[in-house]
Amino acid sequence: MKVAHFIDSGGLYGAEKMLLTLCKEQIKLGLEPLIVSCGVIDEPPKALEIACEKEGVPCLPWRMKPGLNLSGCKNLLKHLEPMKFDVFHSHGYKFNILLALLTIRPTNYQLVATIHGETKSSGPNKITLFQFADRMLRFRFDKIVHVTTQNRASKARRVIFNGINIPKNNNSPAPTNPTKVITIGTLGRLSQEKNYSFLIDAMHHLKSKNLKIKCKIHGEGSLQSSLQEQIEKLQITDTVSILPFTKNIAEFFDSIDIYINCSTTEGMPISLLEAAAFNKRVIASNINGNKTLLNKLYSNPILFDFSHDAFEYAIESALKAPISEIIAARENISELFSGSSMAKQYYLLYKEA
Template sequence: MKIVHVVYSLEMGGAEVLVAQLCHLQREHGHDVSVIAYSNLGTLGEKLLREGIPVLVLGEAPLPRTLLRFLKEFRRMRPDVVHCHNPAPTLQAAIPAKLAGTRSVIATRHSLVAPPYNRGEEIAFNFAARFCDWIVGICDATCENLRRTPGAHRNRIVRIYNGVDPLVPPPANTPAQRPGTTLLFVGRLAPIKNLSQLIQATANAIGHVPDLHLWIVGDGSERPALEAQVQTLGIEDHVTFWGERLDVAGFFCAADIFGMSSTSEGLPMSLLQAMSVGLPAIVTNVGGMAEVVRNAHAGLTAPVGDADQMTKAIVQLTSDPAQRELFRNNARTAYREHFTLEHMNASYIDLYQRRS
């Protein structure tokens, strides 16, 4: 099949990493795969080009002009499948794809789509989704939220869990595993990630676990405020900001616990990467990440904004090796059975070939 993935940009992010991995696997399976980005190429786009996967950047423009650009490209490319990732690409590409005669048009929502809804945005998305054969939610919570949006096409909404490649420890240039317990976060340093809760919980837990360390891998607008919080709490020796990294396998393999304190979350790639190497997780009780951690019995959850409960979870896991080992085994098993990239790709290929 000729498959075109449509994204807003290819800057580093969970959905973008997923798209890049999906492109590689679909190409390995013999499909003709390319990507169209609306805004800019980004770090991942540059990497895809180096690896021989075509990437076209349209450039930002008013919606009417963007629709015409997509129509022109789809008529030229004549894809069998157009797979739109998130609302803006769906709004921009779904209608032109159908007008160009594309057989299968898919839209995936990679977020939780949590209420309260932006009514205007959801009405616009659901209008564009009329031209999609299927709308994919990446966890049960996302699907349920999508069904409640104004104008939702409930009979076209299906769940496909995200999947990732298993992490393999790199041979060199990896952070050394240090004495004590290392708590790891990997992701964007954005307000929605609510990292201040994880940092506060770490500071609280140090009184009980003096050799606790927090590694923060990623970058974003919140980094200066988070660094200031670390200094104010006086825990600079316990927290390391590593910045944005393309290869994160070494961090996951050297850590002991994965932590995420988002206020809203679908099913983050970093959680699935952690599960692939058997890291137990401590996450806030939101969306797909809590859904997966609970169903897999692979970690502990805490309420959003409750640093004390997250502190208790950190102390509990660091002081109970038997529970950590149970969660490790459960995480690996759940990953192999439900969250591999192969499993996700097979579900999408089946969907590409199904009629709504």
């Protein structure tokens, strides 16, 4: 079975990591996946394309004019036609819209879309318009996959949890040391929905209480300058640092005590799975995507509302969490959120009439 995965990638974050894992596991199952990575003309190799080459995942870098480029997508489909794919699998609103508009029934391939989550945007703008068009055109797909149970499943709409390959990690969860400086960390695109402005404000609040704590934010994105200005204005450059996106997540997790996700919206956050797999203490904002995941990993998940007091209490709770709870979370990933389980579920979905 040949599967073409379509994505216009903005980095190597949740959706891209999920797709890499899915393709590696599909190869093990005997499928022939291809990642079609879209970018603009003359754009250098993307992080996902570089990762594909390193991981041995077939990838077709495709360059065309930005936006909903119907003619560029027509040329792409014409290029793919001789390869005779069985499944066209879209990951993101851009190709959800383009494939829905350009597919003429009947076809020799299935149309499948995975909804990884939506970026929240205030007021009418280009993003909200694209998201509206995406939702209106989903009926043209054979199967829609959601990554969290907050969406209602049906025959055409399924829920398949994102999965990861469990890292070989022999490090036991570290007991807390009340005399040392606690380091919390996070990985993600520097965008509005990740809510790092709240995190910076909360760290300023903790510093004013003379707590021994530091924060590392690894990522890149459109809000980098404004977030750095916020840190400098609050005079907490010695407490909060914004660092470049890192590919070495093992080194990152080894450098922190607590992992935090403070997003305002999430699908199925891969970074929380990775943190639990590396035996890290985890706290997260009390939103559907985070809550769905952590309730399956932990008997007592630590979730916080968007207030400084709730954030402080979450950190205190994480430091008191029993090591047995941290170990159990890693075991639950193996059972519920493995890459192989995810790939098998997609394979069964593709095979259904």
